[in-house]
Amino acid sequence: xxxxxxxxxxxIRHPVVQAAMGYVSGPRLAAATSNAGGLGLIAxxxxxxxxxxxxxxxxxxxxxAPFGVNLRADAPDAAERIGLIIAxxxxxxxxxxxxxxxxxxxxxxxxxxxxASVGARxxxxxxxxxxxxxxxxxxxEGGGHVGAVPTSLLIPQVAAAxxxxxxxxxxxxxxxxxxAALAYGAAGIAMGTRFLLTSDxxxxxxxxxxxxxxxxxxxxxxxxVDGVPHRVLRTTMVDHLEGPEAGAGWLSAPRRAEALIRSxxxxxxxxxxxxxxxPEMIRQGQAMHRDTELTWGQVLMAANTPVxxxxxxxxxxxxxxxxxxxxxxxxxxxxxxxxELIEAIMAExxxxxxxxxxxxxx
Ligand SMILES: Cc1cc2nc3c(=O)[nH]c(=O)nc-3n(C[C@H](O)[C@H](O)[C@H](O)COP(=O)(O)O)c2cc1C
Numbered sequence: 001x002x003x004x005x006x007x008x009x010x011x012i013r014h015p016v017v018q019a020a021m022g023y024v025s026g027p028r029l030a031a032a033t034s035n036a037g038g039l040g041l042i043a044x045x046x047x048x049x050x051x052x053x054x055x056x057x058x059x060x061x062x063x064x065a066p067f068g069v070n071l072r073a074d075a076p077d078a079a080e081r082i083g084l085i086i087a088x089x090x091x092x093x094x095x096x097x098x099x100x101x102x103x104x105x106x107x108x109x110x111x112x113x114x115x116a117s118v119g120a121r122x123x124x125x126x127x128x129x130x131x132x133x134x135x136x137x138x139x140x141e142g143g144g145h146v147g148a149v150p151t152s153l154l155i156p157q158v159a160a161a162x163x164x165x166x167x168x169x170x171x172x173x174x175x176x177x178x179x180a181a182l183a184y185g186a187a188g189i190a191m192g193t194r195f196l197l198t199s200d201x202x203x204x205x206x207x208x209x210x211x212x213x214x215x216x217x218x219x220x221x222x223x224x225v226d227g228v229p230h231r232v233l234r235t236t237m238v239d240h241l242e243g244p245e246a247g248a249g250w251l252s253a254p255r256r257a258e259a260l261i262r263s264x265x266x267x268x269x270x271x272x273x274x275x276x277x278x279p280e281m282i283r284q285g286q287a288m289h290r291d292t293e294l295t296w297g298q299v300l301m302a303a304n305t306p307v308x309x310x311x312x313x314x315x316x317x318x319x320x321x322x323x324x325x326x327x328x329x330x331x332x333x334x335x336x337x338x339x340e341l342i343e344a345i346m347a348e349x350x351x352x353x354x355x356x357x358x359x360x361x362x
Contacts, residue, residue: 006167010113012034012065014346015167016039016191017039018038018190020043020192022309023313025195027055028200028202029201031063032337034066035065035338036342038338039092040059040068041069044070049080052081056088066092067091069092069093073097086110091111092114095114095115098116098118098123099130101130104130114134119139135158135166141170141171141326143192143326144192151168154170156184167186167187169191175344175345175352194341198335203312206318207316211233214329216331218330219231219325224238225238225241232323233325238322308321
């Protein structure tokens with residue numbers, strides 16, 4: 001057994017967290033991870049309030065072990081989502097962005113453990129000062145929205161800066177990585193892409209096959225999708241977005257008009273899920289237009305992002321959809337169950353520690 005401040009804090013058997021993944025980490029994957037002794041996280045940013053309520057209930061029905069809900073601290077209905085977490089007696093709330101001190105205090109008063117994702121030391125210091133219980137520090141090789149600092153530099157820096165458990169993320173997939181993370185001062189690891197590539201993940205087999213086929217150079221970080229750096233599998237569509245004819249500009253005028261109408265329609269459909277009001281959505285669009293180099297066509301493209309992610313993750317359309325992915329996809333070539341995965345990681349970590357102890361004696 002490997003015990004760390006993280007296993008103590010979360011009351012879990014193994015220091016392994018399944019990172020939140022929109023449209024991927026619902027009740028099935030989260031419960032399978034928690035049943036295997038790790039911590040499963042439900043990704044709620046792509047769920048409506050009703051869907052989240054159902055997902056909490058279903059996950060609690062599938063596991064007696066601790067699990068968590070990941071949410072956006074800036075979601076307009078964050079208060080209602082937190083209400084569902086507390087009412088559902090969910091033991092852990094994890095935040096994609098820094099939650100305000102009042103939010104952390106409210107959750108802690110209700111007995112919920114709080115975790116925030118960070119990509120830089122100063123963010124970790126800020127939330128630690130506000131009373132957060134642990135941070136997930138994600139390096140630049142990770143999937144989805146990422147910072148620029150690689151995991152091997154971010155983790156030792158963050159672990160030295162804060163006294164709370166640091167969960168290392170970005171590029172982890174095996175027991176050697178877990179031991180390396182512990183050596184850097186972390187208390188455990190979180191993995192997204194590795195859990196997407198399990199038999200418990202709900203993603204379609206065709207889409208999993210595209211991930212498995214990717215090499216180490218098979219991902220790219222693009223701002224062209226939603227204005228912030230986003231690591232995705234390199235596909236023809238992403239190459240178009242990144243290419244010289246980027247944005248809607250590479251389409252002919254009638255096709256461009258059509259694309260804009262489709263984007264607006266998709267944005268309207270997502271509004272129903274996200275709970276954003278029209279004025280709030282327009283405000284976010286204006287801020288994105290102002291703060292990034294994106295054209296209005298690209299801002300609408302950003303509004304499409306959830307729809308494109310959904311096309312791949314839910315509808316199985318690898319050809320049409322957008323696939324967030326860590327670089328680690330290039331090292332993964334199997335689809336174990338969560339139980340097999342976590343057992344293999346823990347067994348390899350034990351062997352690795354024995355090997356290192358032998359090096360010391362030698
Ligand atoms: C398919 C996919 C979807 C993701 N969706 C989300 C999300 O909805 N919210 C979030 O905070 N992070 C999301 N992430 C990022 C993960 O939580 C995590 O930071 C990342 O996967 C860690 O890097 P790894 O993939 O190398 O393990 C996503 C990652 C992937 C691969």
